[in-house]
Amino acid sequence: MDESTSNQDAEKQQDPGEVQGSNDAPQSSEQMTEPQSSEPMTEPATSSSSAPRNEYLAFREMLKHESALPLAAKLQEFVRNFPEGGISRDQAADRVHKFLSSTQEWMLSKVVVFAAEADEAGQQSAAEGLEKFLVMRLHGKIFWLEKSDPEEDEMVKRRIDSLSWVGFQNLGVPSVDVTLLDLAVDQLRSMDKFKAPRDKMICILNACRVINDVLKRAIVESGGGRPLAADDFLPLLIYCLILANPPRLHSNIEFVAAFRHPSRLIAEDAYFLTALQSAVAFVKDAGPKVLDVSEEEFKQLCAESIAAKGYAANGTKPAEAVTAAEKGLELSADVRKVLAERISTLRLQFEGIQSVRHLRVGDLPQLLEEYREMASILKKIQIDTLTDDG
Amino acid sequence: MSGAAQNVFHFKLVLLGDASVGKSCLVVRFAKGEFYEYQEPTIGAAFMTQTVNLNSEVVKYEIWDTAGQERYKSLVPMYYRGAAAAVIVYDITSKESFDAAKGWVSELQGTNTLIALAGNKVDLEASRVVEREAVRAYAEQMGVLFMETSAKSGQNVQELFREIAVRLPKDSEEDDEKAKGFGVGVKGAAPKAAGCCGWS
Numbered sequence: 001m002d003e004s005t006s007n008q009d010a011e012k013q014q015d016p017g018e019v020q021g022s023n024d025a026p027q028s029s030e031q032m033t034e035p036q037s038s039e040p041m042t043e044p045a046t047s048s049s050s051a052p053r054n055e056y057l058a059f060r061e062m063l064k065h066e067s068a069l070p071l072a073a074k075l076q077e078f079v080r081n082f083p084e085g086g087i088s089r090d091q092a093a094d095r096v097h098k099f100l101s102s103t104q105e106w107m108l109s110k111v112v113v114f115a116a117e118a119d120e121a122g123q124q125s126a127a128e129g130l131e132k133f134l135v136m137r138l139h140g141k142i143f144w145l146e147k148s149d150p151e152e153d154e155m156v157k158r159r160i161d162s163l164s165w166v167g168f169q170n171l172g173v174p175s176v177d178v179t180l181l182d183l184a185v186d187q188l189r190s191m192d193k194f195k196a197p198r199d200k201m202i203c204i205l206n207a208c209r210v211i212n213d214v215l216k217r218a219i220v221e222s223g224g225g226r227p228l229a230a231d232d233f234l235p236l237l238i239y240c241l242i243l244a245n246p247p248r249l250h251s252n253i254e255f256v257a258a259f260r261h262p263s264r265l266i267a268e269d270a271y272f273l274t275a276l277q278s279a280v281a282f283v284k285d286a287g288p289k290v291l292d293v294s295e296e297e298f299k300q301l302c303a304e305s306i307a308a309k310g311y312a313a314n315g316t317k318p319a320e321a322v323t324a325a326e327k328g329l330e331l332s333a334d335v336r337k338v339l340a341e342r343i344s345t346l347r348l349q350f351e352g353i354q355s356v357r358h359l360r361v362g363d364l365p366q367l368l369e370e371y372r373e374m375a376s377i378l379k380k381i382q383i384d385t386l387t388d389d390g
Numbered sequence: 391m392s393g394a395a396q397n398v399f400h401f402k403l404v405l406l407g408d409a410s411v412g413k414s415c416l417v418v419r420f421a422k423g424e425f426y427e428y429q430e431p432t433i434g435a436a437f438m439t440q441t442v443n444l445n446s447e448v449v450k451y452e453i454w455d456t457a458g459q460e461r462y463k464s465l466v467p468m469y470y471r472g473a474a475a476a477v478i479v480y481d482i483t484s485k486e487s488f489d490a491a492k493g494w495v496s497e498l499q500g501t502n503t504l505i506a507l508a509g510n511k512v513d514l515e516a517s518r519v520v521e522r523e524a525v526r527a528y529a530e531q532m533g534v535l536f537m538e539t540s541a542k543s544g545q546n547v548q549e550l551f552r553e554i555a556v557r558l559p560k561d562s563e564e565d566d567e568k569a570k571g572f573g574v575g576v577k578g579a580a581p582k583a584a585g586c587c588g589w590s
Contacts (some may be wrong), residue, residue, distance in 0.1 A: 172459050212435065225436025230405075230455035231412030234462060266400075267452055271437040274454075278465040290461035326482070 019108055052128070052198065059129025067112035074103065079137045089145045093258040096135065097140075100261055104130055130262075132196040135259050139195040142259065146250055152250045160245040160283055161309040162302040170291040171235035176218050181240050184210035188244040191252045197260035200252060201269055208272040211236050229276075238279045253277055336378075346370060397446045399560050403468045404503075406494045407479035408487040409458035412510045415541035416479060417453050420551050429432075442555040449555035451475075475504040475554050482509045482538065483517040488525070495532055505534040507555050513540040 030158060063072055078099055085093075104127050107114045114126050135142075141158070144150055168175040187207035193198045215228050215236060246252065257265070265273065282290075288298035350367055353359060397528050405413045418434045435455075442449045456462075458470045470476055476498055480491035491507060498505050509520060522538060531534035535553060539546040 172461060227414045228436070229434055230436040231409050231414070232458045233458065234457040234465075235459075263513045267439070268437050271454055274468055275436065278462075278468045281465055281468065285464070291493075292461075297398065373586070 020162070052202065055125040056129050056132055057134065059126060062113045062126070063129075063133070065113035068114070071103070071107055071111050071114075075134055075137070078134070082138055082141055085147075086144070087145075089142075089254060089258045092142050092145055096259060100131055100134065101263075105174065119266055127239055127258065127261075128198060131261055131264075132198060135197055136195040143195075143255055145258075149251045149254075153248045156250045156280065156284065157245060157247075158306070158311065160242055160249075161311070162306045163242050163286065164305045165301040166239070166242055166286075166291060168235070168239065170293065171238055172292070173232055173235040173239075176214055176236065179241075180214045180217070181236075181243065182208070184208075184214075184240045187243040187248045188240060190248040197256045198264070199306060200256045201260055201265075201273065204272055204276055205258070205269065207231075207240065208237065208275065234275060234279065237275055238282055240280045241276070241283060247364060249280060253280060339377055339380060342373070345375075346373060396443075396446060396448045397560070398450060398559070399550060400450050400452060400568045401474040401555075401558055402454060402473045403451045403474040403477060403554070404456060405477050405479065406455045406456055406470070406491075407458055408481070410483070410496060411458065411479045411481040411484070411487045411540045413458065413479045414455055416477075416510055416539060416547060417455065417510065419544055419547045421453075421540045428509060440551070442552055444552075447560060449558065451551070451555075470498065470501075470503065470557065470584075473503050474558055477504065477506045477508055477550070477554070479508045479510050479535075481511050481523075482520045484510055485512050485519050488520045492528070495534060499532065504554060504558055506550060507534050507536045508550055509536070509538040510541060512538040513542045550563065568577075 025288045062068060082092075082095075107130060108117065108123055108126065109115055117123050117126055144151075184207040191203040194200050194203065209379065212228065213231050213234060219226075219228055241249075253273070256273060257277065260269075288295050291298065293301065346368065349372070350359070350363070405417060407413050417438060417440075421438050421440045433441050436452045437455065440451050442451065452500050454473065456470050474495070478491045478494045478498075480487040481487075485570070488509075495507065497503060507525070509525060526536055535550075535557065537546045537550045537553070539550055541547065557577065
């Protein structure tokens with residue numbers, strides 16, 4: 001490639017660290033914690049998941065090798081020429097995959113520094129590095145690829161917010177210790193912190209492994225009986241998904257499904273991604289029937305749930321209600337009436353006092369009493385707006 | 391690697407059927423039959439792999455379990471999409487479960503998925519309500535593979551998965567490509583443990 005033989009400046013520009021320029025979203029996920037196998041959870045068992053961060057750093061180093069300059073240029077050019085919108089997610093994925101497949105083959109055979117990777121593991125990790133490097137740089141252009149994606153994300157988020165009352169019994173499974181699911185919930189939320197499809201996939205896998213471990217423990221504790229199956233796994237995944245309500249859920253999942261190279265979206269990864277997709281499909285459609293409640297109960301529970309999450313009546317979600325007044329707006333009419341009565345009985349006799357110096361010792365009992373009544377009203381507001389969270 | 395190289399074929403196999411028919415028991419039984427020394431006892435999983443050795447070929451199943459409860463039924467198509475084979479399980483002591491199985495057979499008819507119908511819990515002969523001959527006639531009419539099985543005794547479990555392996559078309563090149571490019575556990579011959587008495 002001609003570009004590779006040009007002057008030193010060009011070489012500098014082609015430094016892979018600079019390729020992404022400023023067209024990419026915030027600091028690259030390389031700066032963030034990777035979903036490492038050192039996380040306190042079942043270690044990813046697939047060889048492809050071992051120490052992804054170190055592998056990627058190695059790839060970045062190799063990309064700086066002289067022989068890799070044409071490769072860096074090629075990647076840069078692909079990113080630069082990639083259309084901003086105007087194509088479907090499938091079309092974009094197809095374009096990325098075709099480019100990755102051909103580039104990978106060329107890289108492993110012709111680019112000296114990579115061709116030297118003789119063993120399968122080395123080649124695989126180079127291929128992983130290539131995917132991550134490229135897709136991270138395309139992230140800004142391809143994450144919200146469809147115009148409807150941000151809306152869809154909002155819709156799913158709101159939908160899940162309306163289902164915060166859903167418990168194990170509504171999903172048809174015996175209950176498990178919810179605190180054990182924290183790690184799974186964290187992992188589901190972490191998906192959004194990473195830009196590369198594989199890193200997001202690792203978060204999904206980690207979440208699913210935690211759920212499996214919790215189930216195994218439950219099975220062992222109950223003395224065996226039946227083996228762990230999708231009958232237990234899927235409901236628990238749905239439960240975790242509702243607890244987590246991961247940011248930009250729809251887009252994140254579609255992103256992994258589309259941009260993880262199909263040759264690597266296989267076996268367990270494919271299963272757990274499908275499971276998560278099916279869990280999302282479930283929460284999107286879940287009505288009273290599948291959740292074992294009456295029509296009225298369903299409506300009421302969802303309305304309460306959505307109000308407790310701070311949505312206004314018109315369905316938009318304002319900033320989190322922080323003041324008592326804001327929280328007051330979210331209360332039901334009955335509760336508001338009761339609270340209004342209680343508030344009206346408050347004498348607020350210290351309202352005019354500007355300084356502690358004007359306060360007399362004899363006022364303290366009255367002050368304390370009023371304070372306690374106010375605290376109790378505040379708590380009531382808090383409880384009524386935030387109930388059913390667990 | 392020793393001996394002649396065997397062709398390895400990867401197949402996605404999906405398990406369908408009502409919640410209490412013993413789908414997962416069946417597949418755990420299958421997985422333990424040949425590999426029980428590596429398996430944790432009776433644990434199972436929603437996703438499992440298991441290998442069947444044919445003479446010159448190795449069939450590696452990727453087994454996808456589905457949730458059988460009615461409330462999750464509408465999600466099942468997401469799981470069977472692209473499956474090479476479907477094992478539709480019913481319980482011979484439950485007419486309802488057989489009706490559900492017939493529903494899945496009709497739904498999958500006309501796709502490229504090879505369908506196998508498994509009447510499970512044949513060890514509970516005394517409580518049988520679904521007649522074998524009637525199902526056999528039905529299976530013939532629908533052109534699907536049919537066996538009665540017992541996850542408990544192991545009866546016909548290996549046979550079922552072996553028969554599916556035999557019948558699956560092995561002309562797909564892409565599977566090999568995938569395996570070659572990314573080393574997804576392509577092994578030589580899988581070690582074969584004797585019989586299927588590993589249930590404990």
